[in-house]
Amino acid sequence: MEMDRRTFLKMGGLGLLGLMAAPVVDVLLKAGRVSGAGTSAAVTAGRWALVVDMKKCLEAGPSCADCILACHRAHNVPQIPDLQEQVRWIWKEPFEHAFPEQEGRAESLAGKPFLVLCNHCTDPPCVRVCPTRATFKRQDGIVMMDYHRCIGCRYCMAACPYGARSFNFRDPRPYVSTTNPAYPTRERGVVEKCNFCEERLAEGLPPACVAACRYGALVFGNLVDPHSQVRQILRARYTICRKPELGTRPNVYYVVG
Amino acid sequence: MYDSGKILTGLLIFALLVTFPVWYHLGRATPPPEPDLDTPVIAGLAEKECIESTEYMRAYHMELLKTWRDLAVRSGEKTYVARDGEKYPISLEDTCLKCHSNKSRFCDQCHNYLGVDPNCWNCHVAPEEGNR
Secondary structure, three states, X not given: OOOOHHHHHHHHHHHHHHHHHHHHHHHHHHHHHHHHHOOOOOOOOOOEEEEEEHHHHHHOOOOOOHHHHHHHHHOXXXXXXXXXXXXXXXXXXXXXXXXXXXXXXXXXXXXXXXEEEOOOOOOOHHHHHOOOOOEEXXXXXXXXXXXXXXXXXXHHHHHOOOXXXXXXXXXXXXXXXXXXXXXXXXXXXXXXXOOOOHHHXXXXXXXXXXXXXXXXXXXXXXXXXXXXXXXXXXXXXXEEOOOHHHOOOOOEEEEOO | OOOXXXXXXXXXXXXXXXXXXXXXXXXXXXXXXXXXXXXXXXXXXXXXXXXXXXHHHHHHHHHHHHHHHHHHHOOOOXXXXXXXXXXXXXXXXXXXXXXXXXXXXXXXXXXXXHOOOXXXXXXXXXXXXXXX
16 A cells, blocks of 8 residues: 555544543543542531630539540540540640730639640641641631541641640550440551541531530531621630630630630 | 582572472362351341442452542541442441441451451451350
8 A cells, every 4th residue: 555654644643643532531531430429518618616615614613524525435535644645635724824825914814724625727737747638627627637647757746836636655445445436546656636526517416525515615616607606706705715826826716704 | 510419408498498388288278258248237138239239349349448538538528329329428337337247257358368457447446246
């Protein structure tokens, strides 16, 4: 068969075009499959926030630990006696430790136990430093931990100005007294912290600490919604945040006045 | 060749040691794994099928679980739509382990046989198994 140079080049060009089309078609097919897999977007944009009414909390007395127990039971948080290796998601801290910049200013609050937990900052430093993106910020404001990805480098612990993160120096399982089978434990070598009860929110339930409080001292809600209870409290009462000078913009507020 | 006797003996011993697993197991077949489906929940099912076809689950359950992991943790997506349109919660505990509540006689059967060691159970809690 005779073929001049012109026909040869044309055929070659068409062939190349065909080769290039195959991966494009492949990608298009795949894209269709992935989008079909998802259903409702469970994570909707918003800004979850917690308001701690310290008046009510302090009235309940220093022995009340309902919220702490409920949280730690729901999430299989180990109770390790060694202070250095303690794991905690929510706990009490003296006022001047929780609010060091306020020390000496509010005498009536000095030494009072303040409920502290992860602030789910709007600009979280832990997320910025995580090398594996194991900790990340969801669209609804929750600063999440993906334990599958955590390599235990503890950069996030160094970055968090609130000490809200704990490292599992040892296998936590022997220190979990009653295991909640619905929630996983952690393993040695990962960092953990409060997740604003992401798993309960997905079912439409309030966080475990909020549900456990008998005094109504904890209020949870979406700050984007102007009619939410948290918005109304922030509008009406005087609230403070922990270490506002650092610019992390916490989403846990404390009613003190 | 110097010391040919020693070298050849050494080579023979080496060859024997290297091929040890082959001739040690000659004629002894390891029984194939038999994942056990006998749990109360599965016994009560009208149609004994997993969320996808058995063939698919057998070949791709690890891929499915990885996708589930990323959907649930990273995208906050908690519902899976199977190929037949049925919806299931994306949860190892609430979906998989509700039926397959016998880890040692289901999961471990094949995993041990194939020598794979998935790290799911370092954190996820396997249901307690009665001594049946």
